[in-house]
Amino acid sequence: MSFESDLLAILPRLRRFAVSLSRDRADADDLCQAALERALRARDQWQPGTRLDSWMYRIMRNLWIDEGRSRQRALRTFAPEEAGQNVGYAGDHDVEAHMTLSDVDRAMQALPDEQREAIALVLVEGLSYKEAAEILGVPMGTLTSRLVRGRGALIELLGEAA
Numbered sequence: 265m266s267f268e269s270d271l272l273a274i275l276p277r278l279r280r281f282a283v284s285l286s287r288d289r290a291d292a293d294d295l296c297q298a299a300l301e302r303a304l305r306a307r308d309q310w311q312p313g314t315r316l317d318s319w320m321y322r323i324m325r326n327l328w329i330d331e332g333r334s335r336q337r338a339l340r341t342f343a344p345e346e347a348g349q350n351v352g353y354a355g356d357h358d359v360e361a362h363m364t365l366s367d368v369d370r371a372m373q374a375l376p377d378e379q380r381e382a383i384a385l386v387l388v389e390g391l392s393y394k395e396a397a398e399i400l401g402v403p404m405g406t407l408t409s410r411l412v413r414g415r416g417a418l419i420e421l422l423g424e425a426a
Contacts, residue, residue: 267307271300274317281321285328295331299324371421379414382407387415 265273278299282292302323303310310319372380378400385396386407397407 267310268304270316271303271320274320277317278320278324282324282328285325295324295328298327302327367422371418374421375414375417379410379417382410383414383418386411 275296279292279296282295282299283289286292286295299320303320306323310316372383375383381400382396385391385399386393391399393404393407393411397404400407402410
């Protein structure tokens with residue numbers, strides 16, 4: 265038998281293994297295809313007389329691990345599309361150009377104490393989130409939540425003033 269026909273003979277087992285790794289039939293098909301391509305390119309590394317299925321399982325598992333690592337890196341590297349929807353929004357410049365310091369001061373005074381403190385420490389004083397959280401005696405998540413709510417309230421209040 266030839267190398268290719270041996271691969272075809274174990275293909276159903278490879279596909280089952282791919283489904284068990286990926287838990288998704290489409291991903292399993294992609295994984296099988298990638299493993300077969302790699303095996304065909306590296307056929308000189310397989311030693312006749314050894315188990316082809318074990319060699320293929322190892323190739324497939326390594327590919328799956330690499331894919332998982334790649335996905336994790338992508339999640340850490342790329343923010344979701346929604347996170348950048350308002351980045352660089354040109355309207356920000358128009359609003360800022362029409363604001364006066366007194367508008368900002370009035371809006372800040374209208375915020376609840378917890379939001380005003382967080383905004384003042386991080387956005388006005390330039391402290392890091394960690395430093396501000398320590399000063400306020402709250403966890404970083406609480407500080408972040410207060411900043412998000414405070415920014416939203418400021419935008420709304422300043423939009424009314426414009």
